[in-house]
Amino acid sequence: MRIRIExxxxxxxxxxxxxxxQVDDTVNKIHRYILEQSQPSSKITFYKxxxxxxxxxxxxxxxxxxxxxxxxxxxxxxxxxxxxxYELEEILPKYFVRAAKSTIINITQVYSIARNLTSxxxxxxxxxxxQVYVSRxxxxxxxxxxxxxxxx
Numbered sequence: 001m002r003i004r005i006e007x008x009x010x011x012x013x014x015x016x017x018x019x020x021x022q023v024d025d026t027v028n029k030i031h032r033y034i035l036e037q038s039q040p041s042s043k044i045t046f047y048k049x050x051x052x053x054x055x056x057x058x059x060x061x062x063x064x065x066x067x068x069x070x071x072x073x074x075x076x077x078x079x080x081x082x083x084x085x086y087e088l089e090e091i092l093p094k095y096f097v098r099a100a101k102s103t104i105i106n107i108t109q110v111y112s113i114a115r116n117l118t119s120x121x122x123x124x125x126x127x128x129x130x131q132v133y134v135s136r137x138x139x140x141x142x143x144x145x146x147x148x149x150x151x152x
Contacts, residue, residue: 001026046072046079053079057096061109061125062132063088065102075128097145099123099134107145115139 046053114122120133
């Protein structure tokens with residue numbers, strides 16, 4: 001595969017053209033990746049005490065419901081946010097996946113999944129002591145997305 005980048009200063013917006021003999025898995029993956037990268041990333045404000053925080057979504061390892069509030073967890077902290085989980089599912093990048101009725105996880109931060117056939121499986125994250133459970137209902141989709149991440 002050859003890759004060529006041409007700079008055209010007269011363009012009003014960037015354009016990506018994929019020339020191929022046929023559309024195969026590799027071309028589809030490149031196409032999906034370009035689309036994901038070109039979408040504006042969601043801007044979420046995080047709250048803790050009387051402060052507002054602004055940091056990249058990649059820092060969030062999971063979102064969870066705790067009573068009336070939704071919290072975004074980083075490796076060391078938890079921040080309140082003003083979204084519901086169903087709203088987050090619509091605006092978050094594709095590397096966030098529902099793991100339970102009350103949890104959405106960042107699959108790029110998953111270190112391990114301890115599979116339990118009879119109940120929930122335990123998810124551990126990189127560089128954090130925090131862990132969550134993925135319910136049996138959501139396990140297969142999580143596993144599929146983890147496999148996509150590995151091959152994509």
